[in-house]
Amino acid sequence: xxxxxxxxxxxxxxxxxxxxxxxxxxxxxxxxxxxxxxxxxxxxxxxxxxxxxxxxxxxxxxxxxxxxxxxxxxxxxxxxxxxxxxx
Numbered sequence: 001x002x003x004x005x006x007x008x009x010x011x012x013x014x015x016x017x018x019x020x021x022x023x024x025x026x027x028x029x030x031x032x033x034x035x036x037x038x039x040x041x042x043x044x045x046x047x048x049x050x051x052x053x054x055x056x057x058x059x060x061x062x063x064x065x066x067x068x069x070x071x072x073x074x075x076x077x078x079x080x081x082x083x084x085x086x087x
Contacts, residue, residue, distance in 0.1 A: 003084060004021070004084070004085040005021070005065070005082060005083070005084055005085070006019050006020065006021060006082075006083050006084075006085055007019070007020045007021070007022075007023065007026040007080055007081070007082055007083075008020075008080070008081040008083065009026050009029055009030060009033075009078060009079070009080055010078065010079040010081075011033050011076070011078055012033065012034075012076040012077045012078065014079070017029065017033070017078070023054070023057065023058055023061070024054060026080055027052075027054045027057050029078075030052075030071040030078040030080055031052065031071065033071070033076055033077075033078040034052075034071045034072065034073045034075075034076050034077060034078050035073065036073065036075040036076050037073035037074035037075030037076065038074060038075075039073050039074045040052075040073070041071055041072065041073045042071070042072055042073075043056055043057060043060070043069060043070070043071055043072075044069070044070040044071075044072055045060050045067070045068070045069045045070070046067070047060070052071050057069065057080075061082050064082070065082060065083065065084045066081075066082070066083055066084075067081070067082050068080070068081055069081075069082075
């Protein structure tokens with residue numbers, strides 16, 4: 001049985017933006033949603049706040065499932081949910 005992870009993206013109004021199988025693609029689109037303000041985009045999760053980079057996102061989501069990660073700036077935010085495809 002293969003483990004297939006999916007990443008659901010929601011924009012700042014909690015409107016469903018899309019489902020991704022690529023971490024790189026969901027990171028790109030989350031940055032696109034949040035990059036409207038004057039401040040840097042930060043990533044917020046259970047362990048605290050860090051800079052919103054692909055490496056940080058990968059390390060944060062590694063080995064865990066059903067978790068929320070928020071990308072925030074002063075103008076907008078995006079929410080990423082990591083889930084596993086179940087049969």
